[in-house]
Amino acid sequence: MAFDSFSAFIAMEGHGPYVWACYAVFVVLLAGLMVWSVKRNQSVLGACQRRYETDAKTSGQTTRKAPATFTRVEISQD
Amino acid sequence: MWQFFHKLGSPKWFFGIATRFMPWLLAGGLLLLAAGLIWGLAFAPKDYLQGNSYRIIFIHVPSAFLAQSIYISMAVAAVVTLVWRMKLADVFVKAIAPVGLLFTFLALFTGAIWGKPTWGTWWVWDARLTAMLILLFLYGGVIALDRAINDEKSAARAVAVLVLVGVVNIPIIKYSVDWWNTLHQPATFKLTEKPTMPMEMWLPLLLSVLGLYLLFGWLACIRMKTEILVREQRTRWVRELVLAGRK
Numbered sequence: 001m002a003f004d005s006f007s008a009f010i011a012m013e014g015h016g017p018y019v020w021a022c023y024a025v026f027v028v029l030l031a032g033l034m035v036w037s038v039k040r041n042q043s044v045l046g047a048c049q050r051r052y053e054t055d056a057k058t059s060g061q062t063t064r065k066a067p068a069t070f071t072r073v074e075i076s077q078d
Numbered sequence: 079m080w081q082f083f084h085k086l087g088s089p090k091w092f093f094g095i096a097t098r099f100m101p102w103l104l105a106g107g108l109l110l111l112a113a114g115l116i117w118g119l120a121f122a123p124k125d126y127l128q129g130n131s132y133r134i135i136f137i138h139v140p141s142a143f144l145a146q147s148i149y150i151s152m153a154v155a156a157v158v159t160l161v162w163r164m165k166l167a168d169v170f171v172k173a174i175a176p177v178g179l180l181f182t183f184l185a186l187f188t189g190a191i192w193g194k195p196t197w198g199t200w201w202v203w204d205a206r207l208t209a210m211l212i213l214l215f216l217y218g219g220v221i222a223l224d225r226a227i228n229d230e231k232s233a234a235r236a237v238a239v240l241v242l243v244g245v246v247n248i249p250i251i252k253y254s255v256d257w258w259n260t261l262h263q264p265a266t267f268k269l270t271e272k273p274t275m276p277m278e279m280w281l282p283l284l285l286s287v288l289g290l291y292l293l294f295g296w297l298a299c300i301r302m303k304t305e306i307l308v309r310e311q312r313t314r315w316v317r318e319l320v321l322a323g324r325k
Contacts, residue, residue, distance in 0.1 A: 002123055009120060012130035018195055019133050022188040023119070026137045030293070033180055037297060041304040048311050048320045 087164040089306045090315045096299040103299065107292030114286030122279050134192040136283055139266055140290040142185035145213060146248055148178035148294070152220075153245040156238035166302075168234035169309070171241065172224055173301035177294060179217035186210055197261055205254035206262040209247055216244040230309070 003009040012019050118136035125132035152174065158167035189207065190200045201207065223240055227233035255264045266275065266283065275283070310316045 002121055012133070013124075015129055015131040015133075015195055018131055018191050019119075022134045022137060022191050023115070025187060026141070026184055029180060029184060033177065034293075034297065037300050037304070041300050041307075044304050044307045045320065045323075048307060048316070051311070052317055052321055 087162070087166050089166055089169070089310055092166055093303060093306055093319070096303055100296055100299050103292050103296035107289050107294075107296055110285050110289030111293060112289070114282045114284070114289055117282035118279075118286065122282055123276070125279075128196055131192060131195045134188050135266070135279075136286050138185060138188040138192060139283060140287045141181045141188065142210070143287055144290055144294055145178060145182040145185050145210070146251060147291075148174055148181065149213065149216070149241075149245070149248060152178065152241050153248075156241040159234050159238040160242075165309075168230075168238070169302050169305045170298070171220070171234075171237060173305050174294075174298050175217055175220045175224070177297050177301070179214065179221065181294075182210060182214045182217055186214065193261075202261055204260040204262050205258040206251060206260070209251040209254050212247050213244075213251065216240075216247065219244075 001009075010016055010020075115136055119133055122133070124130050152171050155167040155170045158164050159171070186207070189210075193202070194200055220237055220240055224233050224237050227236055254260075255262050307316060307320075
């Protein structure tokens, strides 16, 4: 151990705020990115599952097509 | 050799391999990083010149390493995208650009905090600092450009070109401390020479660098898997895989 006591470890001879701020930001942001990546993976996986399930339910039946209307036509603006 | 190359281009093959390696990458990365950081924070001796503030090095240097390595790997993937039109290369670039952005930000942020007690200022327009700031903007540009173009193939090509143009910045970052004699201290790691640091400082730094590389590998895997799911959800293999995983 490079420090005599725990309070010396926290204070780091006056450099404590700088050192601990760096480590805190590092840990929070890295953990945040990891959690976000896992969450996004799960939500995409869940969306895929729901989609396949609804596909499985509707397949084999005659899907009703919406009757043609002339009220609204989407035109691409490209 | 070519067979391996073609396999590597197959999202299905990658998905399987990534799933197998991910637990090891995560466990190894967390273990090495924790060991390196605890060693560096509590047990490494203090620097005779900078005192305890130098302990920021154990996160500053790994972040800066990753920031540059990620950009270089993105540039390699960009060449693969442009030359072979390999889908997986573009998935890689898209998945890791935010990771690179984060590590560049961390390198700048920890550097600024380290600069205050060491140089007496948060920021100077030093050559290396400025080049790193440009790297941050490059990552931002890559992410923005990718989101701005709807068509997947055009986005892939535009992003690849931007990544390759920006790669000129990497040697500037690397040699800036040798070319311009400004505030930033010279490189800590050199492959060709013995480290100038004592072993008790150098080893924890090596551990945290390796740990962060492994964690990056894990992040790349999970983010690429997500991207593959989004892109390939109409294919049969993804459908079978997702439905099999539900049981």
